[in-house]
Amino acid sequence: MKLIDLLAEEVRASAAYNSNVQAAPSVILWTDKLRQWESALPLLQAAMPELVVLGDYAPQLKKGPAIWVKCVVERALSEVELPSDRTPIVYLPGVERRDMRAIADCPEALKPLAELQYRGCWWIYNNSGRDWVVNAFLVSSNGGVGLDVAKDEKTQQAMLRVLNEILESEREELSNRRLEAADFNKLVSSDPVRDLLSWMNDSKSCRERWDASRWQALAGICETEYHFSLEQDGELTAAELLCQRQSIWDSVWQRYTESCQHYPYLPQLLLKVQPDLAASGESYPAINVSEEQYLEQMLQKLLEQGAAQIRQSLQALEQRHAQRRTWIWSELGLAPMAGVLEHLSQVAEKTTKVFAGADAEEMAAQYRDHYWQADDQMLKALAFALSASQQVLVQQILALIYTPWLDEVTCNFQGVVKSKGYPGSNQVNEATAEYAVAGEVVFFVDGLRYDIAQRLNQALQRLGAVTLSANWAALPSVTATAKAAVTPVHNRLTGRTTDRDFEPSLLDDDKDFSAYYLKKFLQEKGWQYLEEGDSGDPASNAWVQSGDIDKEGHVKGLKLAARIDTLLAEVVERVEELLSAGWRKIRIVTDHGWMLTPAPMVKVELAKHLTETRWSRCAVIKDSVDSGYQQVGWYWNSAVSIAMAPGACSFKAGQHYDHGGLSLQECLTPVIEVRSTQAPVTTSAISATLSDLRWLGLTCKVQAQTSAEGVLAVLRTHPADPDSEITKRKPLKEGKCTLLVDDQYEGTSAVLVLLDGQGNVLAKKPTLVGDE
CATH class of the missing domain: 2.60.40.10 (Immunoglobulins)
Structure with missing residues (x-):
């Protein structure tokens, strides 16, 4: 591991917290009174894009005065975007922790940041309150690298002089020996390609921090081996030679492609190189930029076309631009339109045919075999990192090709349910049948849609023998109704005509089913209810619930798409923990899926006086009168009549995300079984x-x-x-x-x-x- 990567891990780890008793820190404060880390800022920001620097106003470098830094941390400025999944890091050169402790005495220039110490955390040396100086980080085995560094002045000066080179070094290269000045100086001349790329990335900074010997060494190598002069020809000539990739420069190019993330400013230099007609965009970023602009213009023109023509155009554009995803510019995030085009073209292909079937089971089989990919690719297109205007463009294209397909398929599904019935109405719920006598956990994940379960299925493969099957949600496909149906205590519940909000009652009482009764009935059944972090006793059965997919959907709407992989990673982590604790089988179940549309769902009118309860995709109809919409019986009491929103429509305006309706996306639910392939742990004779x-x-x-x-x-x-x-x-x-x-x-x-x-x-x- 490179030292820069280890440093990034340690800085980020300082934001760890216990979610049971603490709120997430809003920022990590990094003080550096001696300004020892300042010379490595370009490298640090390349490794930690969430790093913001206090200093003179230079937004292109994520640097500015205190009030500007505060605005960036609060994500109030559009000119600087920080990664949404990282805690912002604020680097404070020339500042020590005590400068900010007493707000009344805090320097005026720091006062806007002073309150962050109460909402954030510090990256400090072993909780001592002292700065992490470079030497401490290199020698400490607790939160540092654990190297043996000599303390003499020459070594310490050489260490700071070649800090960038140290951070770019592999840990193994510096371990198991005493490091002195000579060892650090060897880092200067041992890798001229790295020095050349570093100079091209930021020539001014390199010239200022490199000593004369290092500069002269590189200058001599450039003249004899790379055939240009650092001082007379300059970095633009070097950029031209790098893009041309002739002779020895091809090896420099290969080195750049292997470590491009460490040279964040180099693409801006290479953009100044004008390609000739025979040039390849693989090494000329100007060609890639031109192609990105062209692609965005072509996608914008698609909005004037019909759905069939849009699909054809997307396939043609994909053939032209697919190769650009193999270029280095795509890895650097400089080809976002080529990246999202892959998913748009897949949506176009998967939605070409509006499928139907003789009954619901036949449609479900087609969806499981193939058409779930349309939903998956749509979500991946929505999740792709784009500018705000580009995101709107993608949503508009999806609204033209995905939403009509979704609406027609859903209408077909509703038609076969109306004529042939809903399979989930009278079947034994497979998610709650045939449990192992012991060693089995039922893991409930709210809102685990079938296409999302395909991703989870792949992520779980390394943990054991994994199988994915499907089940039908109880109607309506809302949590109150459908979660109760997949619990091991569903036989203790019933539905009364007086029940509200789709919540069933206790069979032997008129009380609503609640979390309290779930735990109580599980205990009476001999099951454990495992709280967060508890692994339980694998000698019996257990119920676990986790995952915030449905909650995030209701709160974030379209932004759910970008959160799905993170949410699934939490589920995988919990499964791994349970298997490590000795559980032999984990059955992952859910209550319902959901519908997500790139544009708000079309609202359809339903007279308020006809309904007892009205949600976005379903409504309870008074006295089972004819609402004008398809009506089904409530899972818990068929005498309660529920109206279903037609197709991909909604009874409420402005909805991107919701569930409760009658569609494959909402009703066809996954069941994933994970069986441990590890030998059972021998039960200890000691208790x-x-x-x-x-x-x-x-x-x-x-x-x-x-x-x-x-x-x-x-x-x-x-x-x-x-x-x-x-x-x-x-x-x-x-x-x-x-x-x-x-x-x-x-x-x-x-x-x-x-x-x-x-x-x-x-x-x-x-x-x-x-x-x-």
């Missing part, structure tokens, strides 16, 4: 139960009941991972022991684990280090 856990400062007092001697206690950050232990293992004596934790872990989420002599986990309990 242990945690009785008490208390913190006195950073001392953890443990009390437990054990069936025999030899039980060990330890704190880990991951319960099944011995490498994550943050204390020494201590044996329990008469059921008690004390664990001491280093202050660097204060406030960290941890798990107290009890182990037998073979290291098997007997019991565990989540905690917060130092929690009072």
